[in-house]
Amino acid sequence: MGYGLLKGKKGIISGALDENSIAWKAALKAKEEGAEIILTNAPIAMRMGEINKLAEMCDAKIVAADATDVADLEKLYREAMDTFGGGVDFVLHSIGMSPNIRKGKEYGDLNYDWYMKSIDVSALSFHKFMAVAEKLDAINEWGSVVGLSYIAAQRTFSFYTDMADAKAVLESIGRSYGYRYGKAKNVRVNTISQSPTKTTAGTGIGGFNAFYEYAEKMSPLGNASAEDCANYIISLFSDYTRMVTMQNLFHDGGYSMTGISAEVLDMITPGE
Numbered sequence: 001m002g003y004g005l006l007k008g009k010k011g012i013i014s015g016a017l018d019e020n021s022i023a024w025k026a027a028l029k030a031k032e033e034g035a036e037i038i039l040t041n042a043p044i045a046m047r048m049g050e051i052n053k054l055a056e057m058c059d060a061k062i063v064a065a066d067a068t069d070v071a072d073l074e075k076l077y078r079e080a081m082d083t084f085g086g087g088v089d090f091v092l093h094s095i096g097m098s099p100n101i102r103k104g105k106e107y108g109d110l111n112y113d114w115y116m117k118s119i120d121v122s123a124l125s126f127h128k129f130m131a132v133a134e135k136l137d138a139i140n141e142w143g144s145v146v147g148l149s150y151i152a153a154q155r156t157f158s159f160y161t162d163m164a165d166a167k168a169v170l171e172s173i174g175r176s177y178g179y180r181y182g183k184a185k186n187v188r189v190n191t192i193s194q195s196p197t198k199t200t201a202g203t204g205i206g207g208f209n210a211f212y213e214y215a216e217k218m219s220p221l222g223n224a225s226a227e228d229c230a231n232y233i234i235s236l237f238s239d240y241t242r243m244v245t246m247q248n249l250f251h252d253g254g255y256s257m258t259g260i261s262a263e264v265l266d267m268i269t270p271g272e
């Protein structure tokens with residue numbers, strides 16, 4: 001049972017690939033909280049067909065769009081505006097992909113074409129989502145845009161390779177566009193820096209399982225789940241966070257502020 005936090009609001013949710021996706025949970029929550037939504041994903045990701053199930057559950061239209069393609073994004077916003085009879089109130093960017101990670105390339109041996117692809121898909125697409133919306137005036141006054149990040153933007157995690165750079169760019173775009181869109185239309189822009197989460201994008205990263213357990217032991221509250229993340233996303237779409245903008249918000253059970261935990265100390269020197 002929802003609280004009606006998004007009653008009357010309309011939005012676009014990208015990145016729901018399957019039921020593990022953070023965006024999948026966010027779409028269900030948005031619906032539960034009273035929003036009307038449009039789902040979008042890359043045409044290639046639709047082949048699995050899973051998104052159709054979600055669309056049915058959310059009573060939502062699906063518009064295919066490659067997030068790196070400005071023309072696709074224009075079509076997405078135009079369709080959204082036609083469907084809703086006006087602009088949207090929120091946009092979720094939940095998109096990330098690194099061919100270098102997929103192919104197991106080390107940071108010192110990156111394929112540069114793939115590196116560009118990682119940055120384009122995982123970071124520049126966030127800029128495109130907002131620049132296209134601004135040009136079409138597709139986001140309403142006091143709207144909210146959220147992107148998803150990871151703490152490798154600030155601190156080095158060896159296995160995260162070029163995605164760390166992509167996330168640093170993503171967070172910077174969040175700040176820069178947050179300023180611009182705030183001035184122009186009171187639209188706020190934030191990134192959420194999420195705990196490691198068992199999704200297709202997450203588990204594709206080398207050493208994910210070990211790292212997931214490590215983060216779990218380092219965080220006083222444990223890892224934040226995809227569902228917890230969805231709840232946080234909804235709060236950022238709601239009117240209760242109207243003055244929060246240009247922030248990178250850690251949603252990680254306390255991981256980012258913990259030096260070392262008793263559990264991890266005990267693993268290194270058991271019984272001491």
Ligand code: NAI
Nearest residue numbers: 015017021022042045067095096148196197199200201202
């Ligand atoms: P996911 O694999 O379910 O979602 C990633 C989505 O990106 C997929 O739906 C995929 O189709 C979409 N995508 C890839 N290329 C695209 C393109 N060219 N155009 C449009 N969509 C495209 O995984 P997850 O974990 O839900 O990822 C969502 C976001 O959360 C990503 O930005 C990811 O980096 C971020 N994140 C994930 C964490 C994790 O451990 N899973 C931790 C912190 C952040």
